[in-house]
Amino acid sequence: MYEKLNFENIQTYIQSSNVIFSTNNTNTKELEKIISSKIETTFGYDVPVIVISVNTLKTIIENNPFAKDSQKDKTYLHITFLAEIPIEFNKESIIEKKMSRRGNCFYIKCNLFVLP
Structure with missing residues (x-):
């Protein structure tokens, strides 16, 4: 395509x-x-698409607030993008789960392969 x-x-x-x-x-x-x-x-699907330039992606990676915490194991660092900046979100829940939001980008520090 x-x-x-x-x-x-x-x-x-x-x-x-x-x-x-x-x-x-x-x-x-x-x-x-x-x-x-x-x-x-x-x-036949109407889906939101997010396009990010190489320079923007480099900046997002450089600004990851958890990068220094995970020098040895980067497999715990994840980034997800939202089509729009959320108006509201539960900050308490984000802090507990080691998540950070900057604009429409969420930084997540967790092991996605281990369930609680």
Whole structure:
């Protein structure tokens, strides 16, 4: 599908729907609309799409508030993106679970493979 949009250097990450690609178009909002529209016409699903530039992704990684705490084991560090910045969220719950929100990005420090 991404080839049909004339993107290059396309790589996917497992079955996460995460895709890395190159394009001359630097307008992330426009790219989000283009990709979302193509997903809807190709697969019939209207889904939100988040496009992040390489520079923004580097900044997000550099600003991870838990990176210094996990120097030995980075497998506990996770980042998730939200389509919109939440208006409200339970800060007490986030603090307990070692989560931090900056804009539409949530940083999470936990072992996703161990259930409580």
